[in-house]
Amino acid sequence: MAINKLLLTFAICRLIVTVGLTVDPAELLRLGVDGQLSVDPSDVEIASLDFGLLSRAEPMAVLRPASAEDIARLVRAAYNSAGGFTVSARGHGHSINGQAQTSSGVVIEMSRRSGGGQLGGLGNPNPPQVSVKEMHADVWGGELWIDVLRSTLEYGLAPKSWTDYLYLSVGGTLSNAGISGQAFNHGPQISNVHELDVVTGKGEILTCSEEENSKLFHAVLGGLGQFGIITRARISLEPAPHRVRWIRVLYSSFSSFTRDQEYLISLYGNPPSQKFDYVEGFVIVDEGLINNWRSSFFSPRNPVKISSIGSNGGVLYCLEITKNYYQSTVDTIDQEVEYLLKKLNYIPSSVFTTDLPYVDFLDRVHKAELKLRSKGLWDVPHPWLNLFVPKSRIADFDKGVFKGILGNKTSGPILIYPMNRNK
Numbered sequence: 001m002a003i004n005k006l007l008l009t010f011a012i013c014r015l016i017v018t019v020g021l022t023v024d025p026a027e028l029l030r031l032g033v034d035g036q037l038s039v040d041p042s043d044v045e046i047a048s049l050d051f052g053l054l055s056r057a058e059p060m061a062v063l064r065p066a067s068a069e070d071i072a073r074l075v076r077a078a079y080n081s082a083g084g085f086t087v088s089a090r091g092h093g094h095s096i097n098g099q100a101q102t103s104s105g106v107v108i109e110m111s112r113r114s115g116g117g118q119l120g121g122l123g124n125p126n127p128p129q130v131s132v133k134e135m136h137a138d139v140w141g142g143e144l145w146i147d148v149l150r151s152t153l154e155y156g157l158a159p160k161s162w163t164d165y166l167y168l169s170v171g172g173t174l175s176n177a178g179i180s181g182q183a184f185n186h187g188p189q190i191s192n193v194h195e196l197d198v199v200t201g202k203g204e205i206l207t208c209s210e211e212e213n214s215k216l217f218h219a220v221l222g223g224l225g226q227f228g229i230i231t232r233a234r235i236s237l238e239p240a241p242h243r244v245r246w247i248r249v250l251y252s253s254f255s256s257f258t259r260d261q262e263y264l265i266s267l268y269g270n271p272p273s274q275k276f277d278y279v280e281g282f283v284i285v286d287e288g289l290i291n292n293w294r295s296s297f298f299s300p301r302n303p304v305k306i307s308s309i310g311s312n313g314g315v316l317y318c319l320e321i322t323k324n325y326y327q328s329t330v331d332t333i334d335q336e337v338e339y340l341l342k343k344l345n346y347i348p349s350s351v352f353t354t355d356l357p358y359v360d361f362l363d364r365v366h367k368a369e370l371k372l373r374s375k376g377l378w379d380v381p382h383p384w385l386n387l388f389v390p391k392s393r394i395a396d397f398d399k400g401v402f403k404g405i406l407g408n409k410t411s412g413p414i415l416i417y418p419m420n421r422n423k
């Protein structure tokens, strides 16, 4: 059965060793970590906020760990101290509602990159280790997915399941789920992990997997940072495709749109040539949107005027699909795409196609980020909402929300994509 994931935002939770608090910051500085324990106001300020810019909590100190042992030392101190104090892992701080913040405790800055993406002073003591034979990579919990991709591509390999945006940390997305258009096929990112090293609430460092400490493994994956701090993840890899055919088609009928989305994800068991590799979509309630969010890859060759297409109640739905290919399959890609498109019921005049290197497709949102940053529109509050809606109620949702509450008054991105519950 399919469910639809609506991205009006991504949000969720906060971490770990929570007990009261009264600890002298000077005591913390005597912990003797190899990394940096900072009470510098500028470090504290960064850790007080996140991408949402909606909530603020000021920690007492910030730890930039040099190793998993540094993290374990801090958590043991929290666990053993008389008053106790809170500890929160912060990946890249791209939560919306303070999930990685803690007031008065210690925030552990897992990523070595700043909010803008630059590498910080400690460099990277644990670069990804790729095993070509086993087709996996061992990566530091604070590694950003963009850096995992760059490292694995050196071996012609890449992770299988993604988020739309790659400047997120491995620990941060594995604490949620890590979902994008590939999830119908491979499952979310948490379904593509073989093994983890985790610092538990008592400050032990444990390895866990399906076979070893399996309860911890399943608690930490999607555990919202509440069951331990991921310091290493073993990520499953596949041969990296060379290029991507990226297609957008439009619908004025919501039922045709969802029927086609559900049909496409039902093909997950088919051979690679007989299914798309990525299925997403978005809702267009505002004329400006289709030529705006993430779509500079299509324009100016493919500008769209909603009024020229004719929409039902002012709302259009855009199905986004891709087909990966290799040098060896370059001769058949046109045929494969044509065969799959024939089965769909989109508005015939509305096929928009582009073709680009695999990396450029995966890193597409960064291009939008740079554009928004240059206009001062990235570091602004992000009141986003993320919902899973069952297939049985998605038509009601369309009627009540897209055609009802929203009208044509919103210009923010509204992603809507189908998920297989069994993945």
Ligand SMILES: Cc1cc2nc3c(=O)[nH]c(=O)nc-3n(C[C@H](O)[C@H](O)[C@H](O)COP(=O)(O)OP(=O)(O)OC[C@H]3O[C@@H](n4cnc5c(N)ncnc54)[C@H](O)[C@@H]3O)c2cc1C
Binding pocket: 010, 011, 012, 013, 014, 015, 050, 051, 088, 089, 090, 091, 092, 093, 094, 095, 096, 099, 100, 110, 141, 142, 162, 163, 164, 165, 168, 169, 170, 171, 172, 173, 175, 176, 177, 178, 179, 180, 224, 225, 226, 228, 229, 230, 231
């Ligand atoms: C522009 C943008 C696009 C996005 N696109 C997608 C998308 O396509 N798909 C999707 O699934 N999500 C998406 N998200 C949401 C994103 O995946 C989550 O917000 C994710 O938690 C952010 O990762 P982060 O590294 O910034 O984590 P943070 O915000 O730093 O932390 C998130 C949570 O994880 C915990 N945590 C962080 N590191 C660790 C660790 N090493 N061990 C244990 N717990 C830890 C934190 O304590 C906190 O609870 C997007 C977010 C943004 C801002």
